[in-house]
Amino acid sequence: MFFIRIVRHLWFHLALVFLLSIICTALSWASPDARAFLKESEQRHRTRTQQYAGELTVVNKDGKVRKKGWKSFREGYAGDARNLIRFVDPPEVKGVGFLSLAKPGGQNPDQWLYLPSMKRERRIAAQDRDSSFVGTDFSYEDMEEFDHEKYKVALQGEQTFESFPCYVIEAVPLEKKGKSVYGKLILYLRKDNLYLLREDLYRKGEKEPGKRMILSDLQQIGGHWVARKMEMTDLKKGSKTTVLLKEIVFDKPQPVSRFTLQNLNREGGE
Amino acid sequence: MIRNGSQLYILLLFLLLPLPVLAGEISGYVEAKGFAYAERWSGRDSRGLGWGTLFTKWEEKLGETQLSASLRGEGITSGENGALDFDPADRKLRRSPVSVRDLWLRIPLNTTHDLQLGRFQLGWGKTDGYSPADAFLPRDLTDPFADEKLPLWALRLNGYGGTLRYEVVAAPVTTPWRLPPLGSRNAPLKVDALPAGTVFNEVESSPPGIGFAAVRLLSSFGDWELGGWGRAGVRPAPLLNFRVDQMTATSAGFSLPVERRYAMEEAAGIELSRIIGSWIVRGEGAALFSRDRDLGNALIGAVSVEKSFGDGTFLVTLAGNAISPPVDSAQLFDRAILPVIITAWNRTEEWGEWKLVWSAGLKHGDGMFKGEAGYNLSDTWKLTLGGELPYGSEEGAIGALQTARRVSVALRRSW
Numbered sequence: 001m002f003f004i005r006i007v008r009h010l011w012f013h014l015a016l017v018f019l020l021s022i023i024c025t026a027l028s029w030a031s032p033d034a035r036a037f038l039k040e041s042e043q044r045h046r047t048r049t050q051q052y053a054g055e056l057t058v059v060n061k062d063g064k065v066r067k068k069g070w071k072s073f074r075e076g077y078a079g080d081a082r083n084l085i086r087f088v089d090p091p092e093v094k095g096v097g098f099l100s101l102a103k104p105g106g107q108n109p110d111q112w113l114y115l116p117s118m119k120r121e122r123r124i125a126a127q128d129r130d131s132s133f134v135g136t137d138f139s140y141e142d143m144e145e146f147d148h149e150k151y152k153v154a155l156q157g158e159q160t161f162e163s164f165p166c167y168v169i170e171a172v173p174l175e176k177k178g179k180s181v182y183g184k185l186i187l188y189l190r191k192d193n194l195y196l197l198r199e200d201l202y203r204k205g206e207k208e209p210g211k212r213m214i215l216s217d218l219q220q221i222g223g224h225w226v227a228r229k230m231e232m233t234d235l236k237k238g239s240k241t242t243v244l245l246k247e248i249v250f251d252k253p254q255p256v257s258r259f260t261l262q263n264l265n266r267e268g269g270e
Numbered sequence: 271m272i273r274n275g276s277q278l279y280i281l282l283l284f285l286l287l288p289l290p291v292l293a294g295e296i297s298g299y300v301e302a303k304g305f306a307y308a309e310r311w312s313g314r315d316s317r318g319l320g321w322g323t324l325f326t327k328w329e330e331k332l333g334e335t336q337l338s339a340s341l342r343g344e345g346i347t348s349g350e351n352g353a354l355d356f357d358p359a360d361r362k363l364r365r366s367p368v369s370v371r372d373l374w375l376r377i378p379l380n381t382t383h384d385l386q387l388g389r390f391q392l393g394w395g396k397t398d399g400y401s402p403a404d405a406f407l408p409r410d411l412t413d414p415f416a417d418e419k420l421p422l423w424a425l426r427l428n429g430y431g432g433t434l435r436y437e438v439v440a441a442p443v444t445t446p447w448r449l450p451p452l453g454s455r456n457a458p459l460k461v462d463a464l465p466a467g468t469v470f471n472e473v474e475s476s477p478p479g480i481g482f483a484a485v486r487l488l489s490s491f492g493d494w495e496l497g498g499w500g501r502a503g504v505r506p507a508p509l510l511n512f513r514v515d516q517m518t519a520t521s522a523g524f525s526l527p528v529e530r531r532y533a534m535e536e537a538a539g540i541e542l543s544r545i546i547g548s549w550i551v552r553g554e555g556a557a558l559f560s561r562d563r564d565l566g567n568a569l570i571g572a573v574s575v576e577k578s579f580g581d582g583t584f585l586v587t588l589a590g591n592a593i594s595p596p597v598d599s600a601q602l603f604d605r606a607i608l609p610v611i612i613t614a615w616n617r618t619e620e621w622g623e624w625k626l627v628w629s630a631g632l633k634h635g636d637g638m639f640k641g642e643a644g645y646n647l648s649d650t651w652k653l654t655l656g657g658e659l660p661y662g663s664e665e666g667a668i669g670a671l672q673t674a675r676r677v678s679v680a681l682r683r684s685w
Contacts, residue, residue, distance in 0.1 A: 066648075266376065267338070269336065
C-alpha cells in the first residue's frame with residue numbers, strides 16, 4: 001500500500017510538471033517574444049568570422065548602371081563585430097578602405113575611411129552616418145551589423161514575404177549611447193530559420209520607409225545560412241544597390257592585425 | 271633630347287620585365303586635359319595649354335610582401351615640359367616626360383610591424399586644406415593649383431601596440447620642391463629694384479644628398495585622436511638666391527641668375543582630432559627651428575572643423591604662422607599662403623561629384639575661388655570641368671597668380 005501511495009504521489013507530481021510545461025509553452029506561443037526570436041536568430045546565425053567578395057551594381061532612377069567590387073572581412077557578430085571593407089573596383093575607388101569597430105554598451109561603432117589619394121585615414125563622425133557609403137545606397141550606419149540590444153523591439157504580427165511565413169518585428173533605436181539615423185526599422189524574420197529577409201528603414205519623423213533592404217538567394221555554406229544577394233533600395237531617390245556575395249568563407253581565422261588602423265592604412269593591403 | 275638614356279631604358283625594362291612573369295594587378299589611366307587662360311602673362315605664354323598623361327601602376331603580392339611600381343608618361347604644350355631625362359628622385363628643375371611614381375616593397379616584420387622601402391608617397395597630419403605636418407613634404411608646383419605631392423625615396427617602419435601607433439621615416443635623398451619656370455604666369459616673382467623685363471635664369475643646382483628623418487606617434491582615446499611628431503634634416507623647399515652680382519645685359523633685357531639652396535630644419539608638432547556632436551574638430555601645432563638667415567623659425571598652427579550634410583562635406587580650415595619670416599613668405603613655398611582661411615564644400619551626386627573651395631589670404635587680402643565638377647560618363651570614363659579664379663592683392667602668394675586664371679576640361683579613361 002505504501003508503495004502504491006508513493007507511485008501515485010510521483011504520478012501526481014509528474015502530471016503537474018507536465019501540465020505546467022504545457023501551459024508555459026502555450027503561453028509562450030500565445031504571446032511570442034520578439035526579443036527571444038532575435039536572440040535565437042543571433043545565436044543560430046552567429047559566426048566567428050566571415051569573408052566574401054562583393055559584386056555591387058548601383059542603378060540610379062534613370063537606369064544608369066555603375067559597378068563596384070569590394071572584399072569584406074568580419075570578425076565577431078552584431079554588437080561585437082569588427083568589419084573591414086576594401087574596394088577593388090572600379091579604378092576611381094580601388095584601394096578605398098572602411099574600418100568599423102563595435103563599441104560596448106550600445107555605443108555607435110568607431111568608423112574610419114582610408115582614401116588612397118590622401119594616404120591617410122579619416123574618421124567618420126556619428127552624424128555622418130547617413131552619408132552614402134562610397135556612392136552606394138548603403139549609408140555608413142547601414143554598414144553596421146544589426147544588434148538587437150540597441151533597439152526596443154516588439155512583434156507586430158506575421159506576414160508572408162516572398163512565399164516565406166515571417167515574423168514582423170518593429171525595432172526602435174534606444175539611442176542610449178549613440179544616435180541613429182533611423183526612427184524605426186521593420187524586420188521580416190523567416191519563421192522556419194529565423195533569417196532576416198527584409199528590413200524597412202524609416203528615417204526619423206517619416207511615416208513611410210526611406211529605404212528597403214531585401215536579402216535573398218539563401219544558401220547553406222559551411223553549415224551556416226547566408227543570403228547571397230542583398231538589395232538596398234532608396235525608395236525616395238529611386239535607386240538600388242545590389243550586392244552579390246561570392247567566395248564566402250565562414251569561421252576562417254583572421255590575421256591579428258586585420259581590423260586595425262595600421263592595416264587600414266596599408267596601401268594595396270586587405 | 272635623351273640624357274643618360276641607357277639608365278632610363280634600364281629603369282623601364284626593370285619596370286616592364288616582371289609583368290609577364292608575375293600575375294600582378296595592373297591599373298592606370300590616360301587623361302587629356304585642356305586649359306584656357308583669361309590672359310597672357312608674357313609673349314611666351316599662350317592662352318591655351320594641353321596636357322596629356324598616361325599612368326600605369328602594377329601591384330603584386332609576394333606572400334605577405336607587397337610590391338608596387340608605377341610609371342607616368344606625359345606631354346605638356348609649354349615650357350613646363352622638361353627633357354626626357356633619368357631623374358628617379360625628381361631632383362631636376364623641370365619634370366621629365368617619363369617618371370617613376372612608385373617603386374616600393376612593404377615587408378611585414380611580424381603581425382604588427384611593417385617595413386616599407388623604396389619610392390612612395392607620404393600623407394601626414396590631421397587638418398585638411400593646410401597641415402603643418404604635411405606641408406613641408408615636397409610638392410610639384412608645375413601646375414600651381416594642383417597640389418601635387420612628390421613621392422620620396424625612403425625607408426619607413428611602422429606598427430602598433432595597443433592603441434599606440436608609430437611611424438619612423440628616413441629619407442636618405444632630398445626630393446626638392448619643383449617650381450614652375452620662374453617669371454612665368456605660374457611663378458610671377460616680384461623682386462624689388464629689378465629693371466622691367468628682367469629674365470630669371472634658373473641655375474640647375476644639386477639638392478643635398480641627404481634627406482630627413484622623422485618619427486610620428488598616434489593614439490586614439492574614445493572620441494579623441496592624439497599625435498605627436500618630430501623631424502630633422504633638409505627642408506625640401508628651396509631658398510632662392512638671386513645673384514644680382516652676376517646679372518648680365520642681353521639684347522632682350524637683363525638676365526638674372528637664380529640659384530637654389532636648401533636649409534637644415536628641425537621641427538616638432540602635435541596633432542589632435544575630436545568628434546564634437548556633428549562636427550569633427552582637428553588641430554595641429556608645429557614649432558620649426560632653423561639657423562638659416564632667410565628661413566628663420568616658425569610657429570605654425572592649424573584648426574579645421576568639418577561637418578557632413580548628407581553626401582556632402584563642409585570644411586573650414588584656419589592656419590597661420592605666429593613668427594614673421596625674414597623674407598617674403600611667397601618665397602618660402604610651404605608657408606607662402608599663411609595666414610589663410612580655407613573653406614571647402616564638396617558633394618557626391620548620382621552623376622559624379624563637385625567641389626567648391628575658397629581660399630582667403632588674411633595678410634594681403636588676396637584669395638582664390640576654385641570649382642570642379644566631375645561627371646561619370648561610365649565606370650571608366652570621366653569628364654571633369656573646373657576653374658580657378660585668383661583675386662586680390664598681387665603682394666599675396668595667391669593673388670600673384672591672377673594672370674593664371676583659367677578654366678579646364680579633362681577627359682579620363684581609367685582601367
